[in-house]
Each structure stands twice: as structure tokens, then as C-alpha cells.
Amino acid sequence: EEPEPEPEEYLFKIVIVGDSAVGKSNLLSRYAQDEFKPNSKATIGVEFQTQSMVIDGKDVKAQIWDTAGQERFRAVTSAYYRGAVGALLVYDITRSSSFDSVGRWLHELSAHSDTSITKMLVGNKCDLEDDRAVSVEQGRRLAEAEGLFFTETSALGSTNVKTAFETVIKEIYSGIR
Numbered sequence: 240e241e242p243e244p245e246p247e248e249y250l251f252k253i254v255i256v257g258d259s260a261v262g263k264s265n266l267l268s269r270y271a272q273d274e275f276k277p278n279s280k281a282t283i284g285v286e287f288q289t290q291s292m293v294i295d296g297k298d299v300k301a302q303i304w305d306t307a308g309q310e311r312f313r314a315v316t317s318a319y320y321r322g323a324v325g326a327l328l329v330y331d332i333t334r335s336s337s338f339d340s341v342g343r344w345l346h347e348l349s350a351h352s353d354t355s356i357t358k359m360l361v362g363n364k365c366d367l368e369d370d371r372a373v374s375v376e377q378g379r380r381l382a383e384a385e386g387l388f389f390t391e392t393s394a395l396g397s398t399n400v401k402t403a404f405e406t407v408i409k410e411i412y413s414g415i416r
């Protein structure tokens with residue numbers, strides 16, 4: 240008798256980068272646990288969270304890595320990027336300096352990861368419209384120039400968070416088939 244075929248499984252490593260306090264950890268906790276932590280401190284010990292979705296009837300797992308605050312010291316190590324096939328580059332729409340840093344994070348990514356990595360530019364905290372310092376158009380233009388997907392999100396209000404992660408996961412999946 241023929242053995243049952245193994246169900247196909249996929250596991251993609253995705254990293255989240257961006258300046259300190261742009262909301263990286265809250266985007267991940269919103270996506271993986273549907274939680275927002277207003278006074279979150281860098282979590283020591285937890286390196287990644289795994290979240291599953293079904294595409295084409297296949298179980299696709301994303302192992303999403305969050306920095307433990309090392310970005311504050313510009314000390315994100317190459318181990319963090321190793322094997323990543325997707326990345327979210329996050330800035331805070333109320334803080335121009337975090338948008339100006341995107342170029343540096345792109346450079347970090349290209350130095351430590353494969354060129355085919357799927358990248359999404361994420362303007363977070365879009366709930367803070369009154370404090371906006373980076374226009375949607377600026378984000379869109381940068382994304383176009385650098386060949387990135389783009390969205391604005393709010394980890395606080397749950398806006399576009401799931402879509403941001405799932406767009407990256409679907410793109411990676413379609414690229415390997």
C-alpha cells in the first residue's frame with residue numbers, strides 16, 4: 240500500500256526592521272495575538288512568533304522575527320537576517336526621522352539578505368492623523384522608487400496589520416511555486 244503523501248508545509252522567515260519605537264513589536268503582537276501593549280518594553284528572550292495561514296489549501300507558516308531592542312544601538316546582528324525571505328520596513332508617520340532611516344534599513348537588509356527578499360514599507364501609527372509628519376504620497380513614492388510594497392497601518396487600531404503581513408507571505412509563496 241502506498242504511504243500517505245506528507246502534507247505540504249511551508250515555513251518562511253520574515254524580519255521586522257525600523258527605528259526604535261516605530262511600533263514593530265506592537266505590529267507583531269497585533270498580528271500574532273491580536274493584542275496591543277501600550278507600554279511594551281523590549282521582550283527579552285522571545286525572538287520570533289509563528290503564525291499560520293492557509294494558501295491554496297496549504298499550511299503556510301510565517302516565523303516572524305522581532306528585534307529585542309538592539310536597533311537602539313544599531314546592533315542588529317547578521318543572525319537576525321539570516322535566511323529571511325521577507326521583511327517589513329517600518330517607520331512612524333508622526334516622526335520624519337524614522338522615515339529618513341528607511342534607506343539605512345534597506346541598506347542593512349541588502350547587506351545581510353538575499354536580493355530576492357520580499358519587502359514591504361509600512362508607515363505605522365496612521366491613527367495619529369493630527370500628528371502626521373510623513374504624507375501617504377511620500378511613503379508611496381519611496382516604495383515605488385525602491386520596488387517595495389507599501390501600506391500604512393495602525394497596530395493600535397488594527398488597521399491593515401493583517402493585510403501587511405499576509406501580502407508579504409502570499410508574495411513569498413507565489414514566488415517559490
Ligand code: GDP
Nearest residue numbers: 259260261262263264265277279364393394395
Ligand atoms: P518598537 O520599538 O518599534 O518595537 O515599538 P513598540 O511596539 O514598542 O511601540 C513603541 C510605542 O509606540 C509604544 O508606546 C506603543 O504603544 C506605541 N505604538 C505602537 N504602535 C502604535 C500605533 O499604531 N498607534 C499608536 N498611536 N501608538 C503605537
Ligand code: MG
Nearest residue numbers: 263264281308
Ligand atoms: Mg520592539
